[in-house]
Amino acid sequence: MDKRHALYSWVRNNPFKVDLIATGLLFLAFGPVYLLADRPLLFLLSCSLLVPLAWRRIRPVAAAGAIVVVCLVQWAFAVEPVVGQLAVPLVIYAVAAYGPAWASRSVLALGVVGGVLLTTRYFTSPSESGILGLSIGVLYTVLIWMLVVVSWTLGDLTRVRRLQLQALEDRTRRLEIEQHQERLLAAADERSHIAREMHDIVAHSLSVIITQADGGRYAAASDPRIATETLKTIASAGRSSLKEMRRLLGVLRSDEQASTRPLPGLADLDELLLGFRAAGLPLRFEQSGTPRRNLPSGAELTAYRVLQEALTNVLKHAGSQAKANASMQWQSSGLRLEVTDDGHGAAADTATGDGNGLHGMGERISLYDGSLEAGPAAGGGFRVSAFIPYTEA
Incomplete structure (x- = not known):
């Protein structure tokens, strides 16, 4: 099936080569006949x-x-008709199918006139006159006209089908562009909405915390019990703000319930890798270098998620016999992460996803001025390489 589609695509994209080959075959089929006949x-x-x-x-x-x-x-x-005369119906079909409208009508008219000229020149005999000669001439003319009309009709039907396919392709392309723009606008609108809600929550909570902290600082000098009550209010406002932020950020993921456990970091990589090995993925992990200083907690979470997403893609898309290699290298300027496999391509299906996968990795890493490279590996399989610098954006 794939070979047939590839052949059809080549024929469609190389019309001149196909027609040149067909013309050469016609030469080989009919040319030697006249040469052999001298x-x-x-x-x-x-x-x-x-x-x-x-x-x-x-x-x-x-x-x-x-x-x-x-x-x-x-x-x-008055040269007698030759085998090459079959080029006439073929070119009538071609002009009707691929030429402009005026040329299509012109070849139809020329074909009709040519049928009359051909009949009067070659298919009427001076010895045959009267009703018989006229009948023979009319018969040949009608047969030629039928050949011309059939060739032109088939070409015109091909033109209509080609224009319909082109219109459908153009419409599909426009719909894809419109859908892409709608997704971008929807995502931007949702981000703006969430940003406004988070701003309101954080601004309100911080205003309460700052006010209570300033008041408690001055009141503590005269009555330490007021300071204790103020700290309770500050703690309560902070917890409420954190709870609301978790709720808002939780809706950005497909999890049914936002997790309340501590966010993972590089210290949790052993547990992550153990889970993938338990799932049946042959995995080799290497760690090298010494960190110059610790990464921010958000950057550590980003590194954890990159490894998690890349290995998940290997497990999903690389095939049942694929093996994965993961490495974490501390460099002078930051952390280098790399995941490779020898399967069919770990991100084969992520391009049509809903924002996760490679796109999600790139968004996470860009928050920390990092870089992401993903694509087929030189020796087969797929490769994901990410770099996270020490400086926090």
Whole structure:
């Protein structure tokens, strides 16, 4: 099935090569007949009619013009019909299918006129007169007209189908662009909405905390019990703010319930890797270098999520026999993470996802001025490489 689709795609994308091959086959099929019969003039005439067929789709008007000129010369000098005459219905079909509308109508009219000229020149005999001769001429003319009309009709149907397919392709392309823009606008609107809610919560909570802290600081000098009550109020406001922020951030993920456990970091990598090995993924992990200083907790969470997402993609998409290698290297300027596999490609299906996967990795890393590289590995499989600098954005 894939080979057939590939062949169809090549034929569709290379019309000149296909027509050139077809013209060459026609030469091989009909050219030697006249050479073996020692009739070089008819061979040249046949070649002159067949050669323009190589341009019948990319230059249909020029090909039709060349064939018309050859036919007129043949008619003027009363040269007998040749095998190359089959180029006439082929070029009528090509102009009707691929040429402009005016050229399509013109070849139809020329075909009708040419049928009459061909009949009067070759298919009527001076010895046959009266009703019999007229009947034979009319019969040949009608047969030629039928061939012309059928060729033109098939070409016109091909033109209609081609224009319909092109319109559908254009519409599909526009719909994809519109859907992409709608997703971007929806995501921007949701981010703006969440940002406003978080701003309101944080601003209100911090205002309460700052006010209580300033008041408690001055009141503590005269009555330490007021300071104790003030600290309780501050703690309560902080907990309430944290709870609301967790609720808002929780809706950004598909989890049914936002987790209340501490956020993971690099210290939890052993547990993460153990889970993937238990799931059946052959995994090799290497760690090298010494950190110059600790990464912020958010950067550690980003590193954890990058490894988690990359290994999850390996488990999902790389195939049942795939093996993975993960490494964490501390460099002078930051942390380098790399995950490779020898399977079918760990991110084969993430491009059509809903914002997670590689896109989610890139967003996380960009918050800390990091970089992400993902793509097919040189020796096969897939490779994800991320770098997180020490400086926090």
